[in-house]
Amino acid sequence: MAIPTMNNSYHWAVHGSQSITDTAAGFTSTNIRPTSGDLTGFTAKCVRVRVESAPIRWRVDGTAHTSTTGTLQNPLEEFYIEGPTEISRFYAIRTGASSATIKYDVGF
Numbered sequence: 001m002a003i004p005t006m007n008n009s010y011h012w013a014v015h016g017s018q019s020i021t022d023t024a025a026g027f028t029s030t031n032i033r034p035t036s037g038d039l040t041g042f043t044a045k046c047v048r049v050r051v052e053s054a055p056i057r058w059r060v061d062g063t064a065h066t067s068t069t070g071t072l073q074n075p076l077e078e079f080y081i082e083g084p085t086e087i088s089r090f091y092a093i094r095t096g097a098s099s100a101t102i103k104y105d106v107g108f
Contacts, residue, residue, distance in 0.1 A: 010046050010107025013039060020056050020100040024065035024091040031106055032087055039108060043084050046107040050078040054100035058092040067095045075100075 016031040032044045049058075057070035060081060072095065073079060081087050094100050 012048075012105050012107045014044075014106035014108075016104045016106065018102050018104070020054075020092045020094050020102055022067070022094055022099075024093040026089075026091050027087065027104065027106075031104075042108045044087050044106045044108060045084065046080060046082045047087055047090070048078060048080050048105045048107070049073075050103045051075050052101040052103055054098040055095040056092045056100045056102065057095055058090060060086040060089045060091075062089050065091050065093045067093055 014031045014034065016028055018025070018028060027044075027047065032047075034040055034042065051073045053075055055072060055074050057065070057067060057072055059065055059070040063069070070093070071079075081090050092100075092102065
């Protein structure tokens with residue numbers, strides 16, 4: 001589920017940056033389930049996402065994405081996704097002609 005504020009009980013350890021294009025995409029898998037280093041074998045419990053450059057739409061329900069369905073987020077807005085299932089089902093797509101960039105922090 002998306003949550004409105006940061007839960008400080010997480011160990012915020014990974015930072016990611018990703019381009020959101022006209023093809024729906026999820027988080028980089030090795031940021032959510034690291035395959036090397038101290039977090040090998042751990043799975044993300046919460047992700048804080050900030051939209052940087054252009055509007056996006058996102059979903060966590062497994063439904064096919066389009067640029068007109070899902071939750072709209074505009075540049076400089078941030079949101080949180082909590083729970084391994086929702087994180088793994090997160091997909092975003094740009095809403096217009098310009099690709100967006102998202103920055104995210106991953107909590108374990």
